[in-house]
Amino acid sequence: MTTPPSPPAQTTDPGRTFALSRRLFVYQPGLFAFNLVMWSAVHASPALLTLAISGVFRHLEEADKLRLAGSAGQGVDAVILAAWASVGWFAFVRVSRFGIFYGAFRAWIELWYTLDALVRRNLMSYLLRARGSRRLPDTPAEAVSRFRDDVDDVAGYTEVWVDGAGMLLYTAIAVGLMASVDPLITLLVCAPLLLMVLFVQRLSPVIRSYRRRMREATARVTDFIGETFGAVSAVKLAAREDGMVAHLRALGDVRQKAALRDVLLTELIRGVNTNMVNIAVGVVLLMGASRIRGGAMDVADFVLFIGLLPRLTGTMGFFGDAIARHRRTGVSYERMHRLLQDAPDTQPVEHHPLYLHAELPPAPARPVAEPLRELRVEGLGAHHPGGAGIADVSFALRRGEFVVVTGRIGSGKTTLVRALLGLMPQDAGRTFWNGEAVEDPATFFVPPRSAYTAQLPNLFSDPLRENVLSGADAAELDRAVRLAQLGPDLAQLGAGLDTEVGARGVKLSGGQVQRAAVARMLAQGADLLVFDDVSSALDARTEAALWDSLFTELDATCLVVSHRRAALTRADRILVMAGGRLVDEGTLSDLLARSPEMRALWDGEAEDGNTAGAAPREVGSGK
Numbered sequence: 001m002t003t004p005p006s007p008p009a010q011t012t013d014p015g016r017t018f019a020l021s022r023r024l025f026v027y028q029p030g031l032f033a034f035n036l037v038m039w040s041a042v043h044a045s046p047a048l049l050t051l052a053i054s055g056v057f058r059h060l061e062e063a064d065k066l067r068l069a070g071s072a073g074q075g076v077d078a079v080i081l082a083a084w085a086s087v088g089w090f091a092f093v094r095v096s097r098f099g100i101f102y103g104a105f106r107a108w109i110e111l112w113y114t115l116d117a118l119v120r121r122n123l124m125s126y127l128l129r130a131r132g133s134r135r136l137p138d139t140p141a142e143a144v145s146r147f148r149d150d151v152d153d154v155a156g157y158t159e160v161w162v163d164g165a166g167m168l169l170y171t172a173i174a175v176g177l178m179a180s181v182d183p184l185i186t187l188l189v190c191a192p193l194l195l196m197v198l199f200v201q202r203l204s205p206v207i208r209s210y211r212r213r214m215r216e217a218t219a220r221v222t223d224f225i226g227e228t229f230g231a232v233s234a235v236k237l238a239a240r241e242d243g244m245v246a247h248l249r250a251l252g253d254v255r256q257k258a259a260l261r262d263v264l265l266t267e268l269i270r271g272v273n274t275n276m277v278n279i280a281v282g283v284v285l286l287m288g289a290s291r292i293r294g295g296a297m298d299v300a301d302f303v304l305f306i307g308l309l310p311r312l313t314g315t316m317g318f319f320g321d322a323i324a325r326h327r328r329t330g331v332s333y334e335r336m337h338r339l340l341q342d343a344p345d346t347q348p349v350e351h352h353p354l355y356l357h358a359e360l361p362p363a364p365a366r367p368v369a370e371p372l373r374e375l376r377v378e379g380l381g382a383h384h385p386g387g388a389g390i391a392d393v394s395f396a397l398r399r400g401e402f403v404v405v406t407g408r409i410g411s412g413k414t415t416l417v418r419a420l421l422g423l424m425p426q427d428a429g430r431t432f433w434n435g436e437a438v439e440d441p442a443t444f445f446v447p448p449r450s451a452y453t454a455q456l457p458n459l460f461s462d463p464l465r466e467n468v469l470s471g472a473d474a475a476e477l478d479r480a481v482r483l484a485q486l487g488p489d490l491a492q493l494g495a496g497l498d499t500e501v502g503a504r505g506v507k508l509s510g511g512q513v514q515r516a517a518v519a520r521m522l523a524q525g526a527d528l529l530v531f532d533d534v535s536s537a538l539d540a541r542t543e544a545a546l547w548d549s550l551f552t553e554l555d556a557t558c559l560v561v562s563h564r565r566a567a568l569t570r571a572d573r574i575l576v577m578a579g580g581r582l583v584d585e586g587t588l589s590d591l592l593a594r595s596p597e598m599r600a601l602w603d604g605e606a607e608d609g610n611t612a613g614a615a616p617r618e619v620g621s622g623k
């Protein structure tokens with residue numbers, strides 16, 4: 001599995017990034033403003049500290065001069081008092097910085113996590129509800145990375161603005177103070193620092209490409225490990241352990257080289273940066289010493305320079321980094337947009353309540369749906385990215401019918417039910433529920449109208465009970481378990497319904513996963529039940545018992561993908577798919593009489609030895 005390269009940064013519009021970020025920051029304007037004030041105090045207060053220290057030296061120098069000039073008494077005392085006042089001021093600022101920093105940090109964490117949560121909520125909400133965007137454009141690992149890294153980048157970008165105001169204030173004060181003392185030294189010190197920032201800026205595409213390669217190499221290793229875990233038995237069966245280890249080692253080597261390059265460049269820049277500060281301090285020491293000797297500068301001014309300089313480089317580096325982060329944020333917005341596909345680009349920053357400090361409101365009651373009388377599908381078409389799919393499929397399903405979709409492997413059965421239910425985009429056709437056109441199948445075909453069991457159902461890593469109920473009324477539990485033929489399994493599983501099923505239900509057998517998924521579907525009490533080949537992991541007798549119990553106890557309408565006789569013999573009508581088209585439709589006896597395709601399927605099934613319930617059921621017979 002390869003990770004597609006990230007979209008290039010230059011395609012992002014910096015103005016759009018500003019607009020989206022602004023919308024995000026004002027989610028809680030009070031909290032944002034509080035952060036701005038607190039962090040301005042944190043960043044600008046060191047200038048006050050340096051001023052205080054410089055003040056101490058200035059007063060001491062003054063006292064010395066007064067003493068040398070022969071004056072004593074009140075004048076000197078007043079200056080010494082002023083020096084103590086500066087020390088007191090220093091101590092006050094120093095101590096209050098602890099409090100300010102604590103408050104600022106708490107406020108920042110609150111803001112950051114709130115914005116993180118908001119963006120994640122917005123992405124998830126769109127993925128769960130949006131039309132036509134249900135198929136993820138990339139791998140699930142990529143989607144997780146959007147939720148983790150890109151959301152962090154976008155919400156963390158607030159830091160640039162929160163810190164920026166304080167940094168700007170500090171830079172203005174520091175440069176102003178230094179220039180008022182000695183413009184030439186200020187220029188000599190600031191110019192190389194500025195050049196360094198520009199140099200790092202020029203290097204930033206290289207830094208980004210090294211970083212990107214490192215992330216891609218890491219993602220390849222992660223993906224490979226994930227795939228290996230998912231295919232342990234296949235690897236063992238094929239005796240491919242050595243090959244897998246060698247491949248992992250090769251991926252690890254590539255990752256190591258990419259990581260080394262990235263870290264080396266970053267550390268090199270950091271080293272040069274730190275040394276630039278040392279060089280700047282050296283310049284001040286050399287030039288300052290000669291100026292002090294010449295009387296053009298006093299110790300207090302000198303202290304001012306030495307005190308303000310180190311942080312000044314930090315702030316300049318910060319602004320260089322801020323530009324890079326702005327671009328990175330733009331790229332993150334673009335990636336999220338790609339994940340959401342058809343969403344407006346403002347979707348990640350929309351304002352919605354988060355309930356971080358309050359109880360969640362109760363889930364909205366399920367809408368009361370009009371009971372199904374007839375489902376009609378006209379000219380349905382849907383295609384997978386490779387081009388395979390279904391075209392021009394039309395059929396109708398009336399209340400209480402048991403309709404089986406059958407066909408050879410790859411004939412389009414699964415594609416038909418998934419497209420019908422809106423689980424993949426349709427590219428043609430219309431669907432009518434009791435004569436009313438269905439506008440958005442994905443949000444329409446949900447309980448209580450319809451429920452679906454996939455060919456390979458997913459369970460959550462929860463107790464079996466939670467998996468079966470999945471939000472349904474607990475009163476439905478026993479009946480759903482019984483109808484789905486899950487009862488005998490409960491006796492086998494040590495903890496019955498309290499059994500933890502493990503990630504994706506790995507602690508259950510294939511058949512148990514399918515029966516649990518069927519029970520989950522039945523618990524929803526839906527009108528239309530759609531089964532995609534659930535019989536593939538059920539023995540013929542259990543399958544026959546499953547259909548029989550549905551007929552006797554439920555008033556449901558069923559659309560069932562199957563090639564098994566247990567289902568075919570019970571069908572009111574059979575839809576025969578071949579090459580992505582509906583090639584025939586009728587009762588089993590009619591189809592067996594006229595359709596060579598149906599006869600081939602029926603005979604193929606007999607060869608598999610699946611003969612439970614083999615006698616064709618009369619059309620319209622009671623259930």
Ligand SMILES: Nc1ncnc2c1ncn2[C@@H]1O[C@H](COP(=O)(O)OP(=O)(O)OP(=O)(O)O)[C@@H](O)[C@H]1O
Nearest residue numbers: 384385386388389408409410411412413414415416
């Ligand atoms: N995710 C996918 N991406 C690309 N092509 C796909 C995808 N899923 C199915 N196809 C292709 O679409 C066609 C129809 O597949 P589909 O799964 O609908 O057939 P099916 O009749 O349900 O097969 P089976 O009996 O094996 O479940 C096949 O050619 C298949 O290769």
